Amino acid sequence: MSTEKRKERERVQREQLIITAARELAEAEGWEAVTTRRLADRVEYSQPVLYSHFKGKDAIMTAVALEGFTELGDDLRAARAAAPTPAHALAQVGSAYLAFGERRPALYDAMFRQNVNLPFATPEAPAVLHAGFNELAEAVAPHAYGADLGLLTETYWAALHGLVTLTRGGRLPREAQGRRFALLIARFTHGLGDGAGT
Amino acid sequence: MSTEKRKERERVQREQLIITAARELAEAEGWEAVTTRRLADRVEYSQPVLYSHFKGKDAIMTAVALEGFTELGDDLRAARAAAPTPAHALAQVGSAYLAFGERRPALYDAMFRQNVNLPFATPEAPAVLHAGFNELAEAVAPHAYGADLGLLTETYWAALHGLVTLTRGGRLPREAQGRRFALLIARFTHGLGDGAGT
DNA sequence: TCTCGTTCCTAGCAGCGCTAGATATTTTGT
DNA sequence: ACAAAATATCTAGCGCTGCTAGGAACGAGA
Structure with missing residues (x-):
């Protein structure tokens, strides 16, 4: 069943997306500008999604x-x-x-x-x-x-x-x-x- | 009219009180524990009083x-x-x-x-x-x-x-x-x- | 097609720095 | 000594933060 593999792959991709977005935001405006809301907005997901990938900010x-x-x-x-x-x-x-x-x-x-x-x-x-x-x-x-x-x-x-x-x-x-x-x-x-x- | 002098003296004292309280709180629990509410509580005044002495935290x-x-x-x-x-x-x-x-x-x-x-x-x-x-x-x-x-x-x-x-x-x-x-x-x-x- | 499990979002909590507007206190002029 | 003016102080609230509970929408397997 390759469905799970695909899901896992997408999950990894999204995680990287979050990391990259956080990094870009931080480099552009500093870490104080990186809020979970702005970050969620940038990756086009809602806030709680961040917490399914990371324990916290x-x-x-x-x-x-x-x-x-x-x-x-x-x-x-x-x-x-x-x-x-x-x-x-x-x-x-x-x-x-x-x-x-x-x-x-x-x-x-x-x-x-x-x-x-x-x-x-x-x-x-x-x-x-x-x-x-x-x-x-x-x-x-x-x-x-x-x-x-x-x-x-x-x-x-x-x-x-x-x-x-x-x-x-x-x-x-x-x-x-x-x-x-x-x-x-x-x-x-x-x-x-x-x-x-x- | 020494009233004003007394007021100014009290003002300076209170300002020092705030500074000392902030310092003690920070040394005891770190700066992240120094919130304006806790600080105001500690000096036994309300929050806005802090802002009549200092522009901000x-x-x-x-x-x-x-x-x-x-x-x-x-x-x-x-x-x-x-x-x-x-x-x-x-x-x-x-x-x-x-x-x-x-x-x-x-x-x-x-x-x-x-x-x-x-x-x-x-x-x-x-x-x-x-x-x-x-x-x-x-x-x-x-x-x-x-x-x-x-x-x-x-x-x-x-x-x-x-x-x-x-x-x-x-x-x-x-x-x-x-x-x-x-x-x-x-x-x-x-x-x-x-x-x-x- | 229907059920189940997962995924995801909406809504909200407690706390933050900070401030406007109302209240209490003190000083002043009579 | 008392009313009016001025000052000092507080209550209440704004918009934001990180984080989370509960329900809705979705996809997978029978």
């Missing part, structure tokens, strides 16, 4: 965040691959991270600012999450000099995250971001970095 | 944030004063910053995470804000080595901010924060820092 944001992790991971991977030498990857990858934060603010918020109920620093964390972190770690590795690579990567990540969020929140002027990033790279590469701008 | 959060900036500034000042040498101030002040973020999460959120309508990186920013930043800058100064002090301070600040927010959001395990901080200090002091734990 948070779950929808989590689904969007997961897409974000995949894309960020891709960006970082591409940046590292494009680095002329492994030692330069740190700046390339960091720069890609900052660019992602600026280009996809809503996605970034869903991933790192909301109380998204995902396991993070554990083996149970989704694979895309590990993948992204590993890209960072590979870029950091040539500059670890015996330090714990995981912790050093986390520290570098925190610095990038701080730059993104403080700038986005109007606490730091955007115009000098490139120079701040160059300073950060210099500190993490014992002086050989040039920053590669942002 | 955001303005109340901003007032709380300003108190936070004062306290953080005090903490940083004390930490720097307690440093055995100027070179050690970086770790002391950074450690105090992280401690503040953990001890006063609601205050920290009001200051750095909400869209609080304050001028930040401009001369018009409130004095307490400059004061806090200057404490950081003074601690960073011995390690600038010709780099732009303002930008380097901002970069250090961003790293601290990233550590605070990622840890608070469950993205980084709290237990290793001390070691991450030690790594950060090492990168910003060209190897002479020990981190002073957190």
Whole structure:
């Protein structure tokens, strides 16, 4: 009986439709504009349908965040691959991270600012999450000099995250971001970095 | 006619009462628990009274944030004063910053995470804000080595901010924060820092 | 074609930030 | 000391939020 398969297929499609609509709405007008009513309207279903797919609005944001992790991971991977030498990857990858934060603010918020109920620093964390972190770690590795690579990567990540969020929140002027990033790279590469701008 | 003076005095007192109540409620249960109704209840006035003091809930959060900036500034000042040498101030002040973020999460959120309508990186920013930043800058100064002090301070600040927010959001395990901080200090002091734990 | 099970929508709940209009209180002028 | 004016404060309500119960419409299988 292929009826059930068709139903399941349609269900998956609709779920993706919801996620995409939420993401587009968030990217266009910010998460505060994403209400269940507007979202339902956009997918041309009534509100309760959302709740047959997701436990609540948070779950929808989590689904969007997961897409974000995949894309960020891709960006970082591409940046590292494009680095002329492994030692330069740190700046390339960091720069890609900052660019992602600026280009996809809503996605970034869903991933790192909301109380998204995902396991993070554990083996149970989704694979895309590990993948992204590993890209960072590979870029950091040539500059670890015996330090714990995981912790050093986390520290570098925190610095990038701080730059993104403080700038986005109007606490730091955007115009000098490139120079701040160059300073950060210099500190993490014992002086050989040039920053590669942002 | 001292009537008006008395009224003005009472008004100021009540305003402070509102701010304190908001702060206590936020620190006890988080900002999402701070509703205008609960807040009005707590100060034993009706809702509209809040709006005769503040333009809206955001303005109340901003007032709380300003108190936070004062306290953080005090903490940083004390930490720097307690440093055995100027070179050690970086770790002391950074450690105090992280401690503040953990001890006063609601205050920290009001200051750095909400869209609080304050001028930040401009001369018009409130004095307490400059004061806090200057404490950081003074601690960073011995390690600038010709780099732009303002930008380097901002970069250090961003790293601290990233550590605070990622840890608070469950993205980084709290237990290793001390070691991450030690790594950060090492990168910003060209190897002479020990981190002073957190 | 009729029944059953699923799918989906209409309508509504409690709570949110915020405000208009009525009420109570205080101050002022006689 | 008392009425009028001015101020302070509250009650009630608006439009919105996330979320859900109950019924209506639909499709599948006999």
